[in-house]
């Protein structure tokens with residue numbers, strides 16, 4: 001099987017009916033670009049930039065950001081790279097968390113909320129991403145957006161950074177696409193409005209599952225409830241994809257759900273055509289894409305829409321997948 005997966009590298013993720021699926025990689029470190037390349041990724045769908053902040057007490061300087069981002073941009077040789085702005089807090093702490101600080105860190109000051117409270121730090125990162133956009137095809141993405149005001153505020157900080165660079169004559173891509181993650185149910189509920197102000201969307205199921213089902217993603221005592229197979233989660237994803245399509249906005253998925261081949265048919269059937277997965281999962285997901293037709297996937301999605309429990313969804317999807325290979 002390993003050899004067979006290897007040969008998949010240079011083959012497109014194309015369904016039997018000729019529909020081309022875009023397979024992107026998720027990375028945390030610039031060194032992982034190579035793994036994406038080795039597995040034939042069409043680009044990077046999620047560059048988690050937190051590593052720059054972790055394990056240090058001070059804020060990384062703009063040049064440290066720029067060195068990392070421009071390296072990734074250059075090494076991708078014109079393929080798209082979605083850079084996500086800092087997603088610190090909750091599961092991604094800079095130093096050991098003080099339990100007194102926040103009772104519910106996942107509902108607290110994390111991610112874009114933290115960035116908007118630390119605008120100087122945020123601006124430094126945005127400047128570096130903008131500067132890197134002169135060296136490749138960069139898209140910028142805000143994490144954990146839960147209200148329209150947050151998106152507007154983040155875009156205002158970005159506009160400020162753009163103006164500063166322009167003033168200083170520093171090159172950057174003026175038309176850099178600016179998108180947001182869909183990982184809070186409120187973002188799905190308000191998606192028709194977000195579609196007017198966001199250039200693209202990426203569904204983050206790791207967080208969407210926990211906020212949809214009220215299940216801490218890192219708590220093993222409730223881990224059995226935490227599953228992408230839950231019909232409520234699938235409905236949210238379905239809603240997000242249909243709304244984005246209605247408003248002609250590109251939408252992809254970058255949560256772990258789409259790196260699991262069990263869900264590939266369902267996700268294609270719902271209408272997703274761009275999947276961003278951990279590099280090691282690219283060959284297997286690609287293999288499923290190359291073995292199915294969209295019509296077949298749409299039938300799978302239709303069957304799943306009628307199911308009521310995560311267990312039924314998993315059983316059904318396992319059965320369908322076993323029929324493919």
Ligand code: PEP
Pocket residue numbers: 046048087183203204205206207208254255256
């Ligand atoms: C997600 O929430 O699905 C996601 C991709 O972001 P992270 O896992 O970094 O929170």
Ligand code: MG
Pocket residue numbers: 143183204206207
């Ligand atoms: Mg997330």
